[in-house]
Amino acid sequence: MRPLTLVLRQRPDQRLDLSPLVPHSLSGKSAAEIERIELQTTRSRVSVGDAFRLRNGDPTRICIEGSCDRLDRIGHAMTGGEVFVEGDVGTQAGRLLAGGSLTIAGNTGPWAASAMKGGLLEIRGATGAFLAAPLAGEMAGMRGGLVIVRGGAGERAGDRMRRGTIVVEGGAGAYAGSRMIAGSLVIGKKAGPLPGYLMKRGSIVLGVPCEAMSPTFVDCGYHQLLAMRLWAAILLPHSKKAAALLRRPLQRLAGDMAVLGKGEILIANPN
Amino acid sequence: MRVLTVKGVRIDDTFAEAFGMRATALTITADTACWARQAAVTMTGFATSVIGCGCEAGIDCELTAQQTPDGRPGVRVLLFATSSAELQKQLQARVGQCVLTSPGSACYAGIEGDETLKLGNALRYFGDGWQVSKRFGGKHYWRIPVLDGEFVCEATTAVTKTAVGGGNLIIIGRTSEATRAAAETAAAAIAGVADVIAPFPGGIARSGSKVGSKYKGVMASTNDAYCPTLRGAVKTALDAEAGAVLEIVIDGLTSRAVATAMYAGIAAIVKLGPKRGATRISAGNYGGKLGPHHYHLRDLLP
Numbered sequence: 001m002r003p004l005t006l007v008l009r010q011r012p013d014q015r016l017d018l019s020p021l022v023p024h025s026l027s028g029k030s031a032a033e034i035e036r037i038e039l040q041t042t043r044s045r046v047s048v049g050d051a052f053r054l055r056n057g058d059p060t061r062i063c064i065e066g067s068c069d070r071l072d073r074i075g076h077a078m079t080g081g082e083v084f085v086e087g088d089v090g091t092q093a094g095r096l097l098a099g100g101s102l103t104i105a106g107n108t109g110p111w112a113a114s115a116m117k118g119g120l121l122e123i124r125g126a127t128g129a130f131l132a133a134p135l136a137g138e139m140a141g142m143r144g145g146l147v148i149v150r151g152g153a154g155e156r157a158g159d160r161m162r163r164g165t166i167v168v169e170g171g172a173g174a175y176a177g178s179r180m181i182a183g184s185l186v187i188g189k190k191a192g193p194l195p196g197y198l199m200k201r202g203s204i205v206l207g208v209p210c211e212a213m214s215p216t217f218v219d220c221g222y223h224q225l226l227a228m229r230l231w232a233a234i235l236l237p238h239s240k241k242a243a244a245l246l247r248r249p250l251q252r253l254a255g256d257m258a259v260l261g262k263g264e265i266l267i268a269n270p271n
Numbered sequence: 272m273r274v275l276t277v278k279g280v281r282i283d284d285t286f287a288e289a290f291g292m293r294a295t296a297l298t299i300t301a302d303t304a305c306w307a308r309q310a311a312v313t314m315t316g317f318a319t320s321v322i323g324c325g326c327e328a329g330i331d332c333e334l335t336a337q338q339t340p341d342g343r344p345g346v347r348v349l350l351f352a353t354s355s356a357e358l359q360k361q362l363q364a365r366v367g368q369c370v371l372t373s374p375g376s377a378c379y380a381g382i383e384g385d386e387t388l389k390l391g392n393a394l395r396y397f398g399d400g401w402q403v404s405k406r407f408g409g410k411h412y413w414r415i416p417v418l419d420g421e422f423v424c425e426a427t428t429a430v431t432k433t434a435v436g437g438g439n440l441i442i443i444g445r446t447s448e449a450t451r452a453a454a455e456t457a458a459a460a461i462a463g464v465a466d467v468i469a470p471f472p473g474g475i476a477r478s479g480s481k482v483g484s485k486y487k488g489v490m491a492s493t494n495d496a497y498c499p500t501l502r503g504a505v506k507t508a509l510d511a512e513a514g515a516v517l518e519i520v521i522d523g524l525t526s527r528a529v530a531t532a533m534y535a536g537i538a539a540i541v542k543l544g545p546k547r548g549a550t551r552i553s554a555g556n557y558g559g560k561l562g563p564h565h566y567h568l569r570d571l572l573p
Contacts, residue, residue, distance in 0.1 A: 144406075163406060164406075165407070182404070184405065184407075201403070203403075203405075223420060225414075225420065225421055226341055226343075226377055226420065226421060226423045227403075227405060227412065227414045227421060227423050229341050229342060230340055230341045230377075230407065230412065230423060231405070231407050233340065233341065233342055234407045234408035235407075262401075262403070264403075
């Protein structure tokens with residue numbers, strides 16, 4: 001059965017909240033019922049039928065074509081199935097994602113994978129600030145699952161993450177892995193200043209040495225850790241670049257000693 | 272008792288009687304196959320019989336680097352005990368003393384299932400607060416800092432309740448050399464069967480036992496009916512030409528695996544023939560009332 005496809009008619013006049021367009025809420029609904037779902041974020045009403053041309057199909061596989069950066073909260077709290085987005089998306093893509101897979105072929109705005117719980121989020125372009133981070137007032141960010149970003153990430157990628165794995169194949173902005181509670185974060189290219197700022201536990205792997213490291217991380221020498229090799233084997237189907245990075249000798253810096261200090265930043269040897 | 276003969280080897284029309292056991296499996300890896308084997312051999316030492324060792328354990332097979340989670344050579348080890356509590360106790364003590372201590376080792380679950388035993392979850396305290404918990408690919412691992420780097424250990428391993436212990440073959444020959452040759456070839460054939468171990472030295476037991484003793488408090492004693500030197504003194508199971516008897520005990524993760532192993536053992540003994548090997552094969556049972564698993568030799572003929 002072909003996927004349920006939504007083709008954006010034109011760039012919308014307002015930001016749209018696409019959180020209802022997830023497999024578990026669309027299953028069992030007719031095309032007419034789906035078209036009546038409201039997506040507006042202002043007082044002027046916009047339904048699915050107004051914004052998208054709908055080609056009905058299997059609701060466990062949703063394809064959004066012609067997407068743009070005004071489409072927010074795609075794949076919100078998804079529990080299973082697949083969502084594929086062709087184009088850019090707005091804020092909070094894959095927020096509270098709990099299962100299934102969400103693929104964004106373009107770029108995303110901030111708070112992608114925010115407080116994600118499980119499943120797989122792949123962003124083929126770049127992502128904005130606060131990747132996998134909590135929203136204001138929440139205690140923890142990402143707590144499970146796997147995020148792969150083929151491009152770069154903005155500031156504070158992995159902020160307050162608690163569990164799960166994030167791979168950013170490109171670079172990252174300042175404070176990557178800030179306030180991490182635990183979990184694993186890979187930054188393939190250059191990371192901005194102060195990665196791991198106030199991290200308690202968890203692992204941050206940097207493919208390129210950072211020029212502005214916090215002095216509260218202490219050098220533990222170069223090692224080829226078996227755990228990284230094990231992790232590389234598990235990541236290989238998702239990211240060959242991350243797997244290759246994890247197999248290299250890594251300098252272990254323990255920290256952040258300003259807080260608990262049970263975390264680590266592992267930096268690939270530049271030579 | 273009806274006697275069957277295959278290629279000159281007499282096979283008693285009897286059955287091996289085996290018991291249900293709790294079992295688990297581990298994958299032990301190291302930088303080299305030699306060190307993986309060393310860790311596994313140390314861990315499965317003094318584990319021949321639940322009567323005196325707490326568990327029965329042995330190496331199931333060696334694993335190539337492609338077959339292990341971390342891409343290093345490894346060994347699959349099986350452990351059998353009479354209860355999950357005893358299995359947990361033995362697992363923790365043996366992995367803690369023999370695998371954790373072995374250079375470059377790592378330890379992973381060897382079977383999957385709903386009911387679990389603590390593996391890294393019990394050993395992590397060795398890290399004294401520096402242990403690191405990691406969840407990769409849906410599995411939970413512990414990284415414990417040790418003198419040569421880190422000991423990586425999966426948090427739990429599964430326990431199976433459908434394991435079988437006590438499948439056996441009694442191998443009877445004219446001389447101890449010929450009987451040993453037959454037992455060795457059978458043990459080698461059984462070692463090639465998946466999901467089974469033969470826990471005795473080299474897979475072979477020479478002190479086959481019966482239940483009970485004339486002495487108070489002794490649970491098992493020599494199986495006098497099969498002792499060639501007592502042939503005239505007791506109610507013997509041996510005939511005049513029997514000069515030596517050896518036994519192979521088989522534990523398997525499933526009943527089918529035990530039957531496959533017994534078949535492989537019988538086939539190997541028959542192939543060796545009565546001149547160079549055994550003249551007769553029998554099996555041990557308790558009349559069929561104690562153990563739920565009966566392996567009739569007539570069903571396992573090559």
